[in-house]
Amino acid sequence: MFRAILPEGQITCERYEQVAEGVELYDEHDQFIAFVPYDNLHAVVDEDTYLRDDRSIM
Template identity: 70%
Template sequence: MYRAILPEGQIQCERYDHVDDGVELYDEDDEFIAFVPYANLHALADEGLYEEDERSIM
């Protein structure tokens, strides 16, 4: 699992695809969740980062 970090929150997804203007996020059933423009994307983080240590990664 991944987390797309945005200015207004986070979106969890199973996978993502890079496209020309941003990333497309998909769930575990390979259903499209959201399109996030690169200008609004702060980071894409592997879910394992949150499970290993409770300190902030921001």
């Protein structure tokens, strides 16, 4: 699982694809969840890293 970190919050997804203008997020059933433009994206972080690391990623 991954987390897309945005200025407004976070979106959890199973996988993502980088495209020319941003990232496309997909759930565990390979259903499209959201498109996030690079201008609005702070990071895409592996869920295991996000939960395990004590450092702030914000």
